[in-house]
Amino acid sequence: MKIAVCAKEKGMESIADDRFGRAEYYVIFDTDERGSETVENTAKGEPAGAGGSAVRLLSKHDVEVVLVPELGPKAVDAVNGFEMKAFRYADRKTVRETIAAYQAGDLQQIETSTTKSHSGLRRA
């Protein structure tokens, strides 16, 4: 199974990003092969709808679980539409530690939006 984490930089030792749709990178960890790859977030500069676009990007990489700091209403719809699961992290640790927290069952699954809808590049 593939797990994606929002990341500031490339690789497993990067600090997790504090945004989802406009994160710099996604580090995708494959739990079967124990390997990771970093995908640049091509949606981060979108004027609007970055969250949905990012979910589509992750789906193309066969991601099933995404670990996020927050998720807006449109992104929640997209996560559901692409049949992924989203879990929320509160602390900004490394990607490796965030995945470990998920595997230990310490992260809460997101069922509804954690932020208000916003347009464009505004911070939540």
Place this chain on the structure above:
Amino acid sequence: MKIAILSGKGGTGKTTLATNLFKTKNAGILIDVDVEEPNSHLFLKPLILERITIKKGYPVVNPETCTLCGACGDFCRYNAILPAKKKVLVYPELCHDCGGCQLACPTDSIQYQNRTIGNVFSGKTESGLTIAYGDLLVGEVSGVPIIEHLRRMTDKEPLVFIDSPPGTACSTVAAIEDVDYAIIAAEPTPFGVSDMKMVVELLRSLSIEMGVVINKAGLGDQEIYEYCKEENLKILAEIPFSKDYAKSYASGGMLCEAFPEFREKMEQVLDQIIKD
């Protein structure tokens, strides 16, 4: 003649200029196309005679014939349509109503439906002048269709004053496209000059003739004068900063009626622009 009054920065006096030029000229039509926060009508106080609902299209996907091929999502530049696993998600408020997804769909599964995004109001002032303004509904992303409606409505009019939105985004471009003259309302502050530079660049790229009215003159610094000189920009008038003007404005007053010297400034601007 179509005259747009615009500014880079907000709060530099677009509406003050637009409404007072209009009132001083006592002819033509004024349209307020700053549809996110129209305010010309607060000063001109028209009796509203007509309201038109403005609608905008968005795609609706037929799940019976859609093969989830993804062509619509690949085409859309605004992330308004998202082909997911079992159905296509549509975000109507992100849609620019371009029709591209419908063309891209190989199975002809997309139809457009309309939804209301705002209104256009038009009416007459006490002295019989016509004014129209647009009002975008809260939560909507783009007021461009409303602006385009106001522009089309007044396309054949001989004299139109256009109170434009601030900034240099899509809505400003829609407001000023094909105007004959642009008046830049600018204030002599570092922010004012910085934002004005973007407007000058925009107007030049659209080949629109322009002039500058320096509002709140006496505040700030000299940078705006140096910039206008360097760029060979015509200063049409300077309106001094005045607490009396601010008080009158804040209570909805028309400066050209309360202050004769202000009216003279408006006449001075009009004389330089409108040549008949």
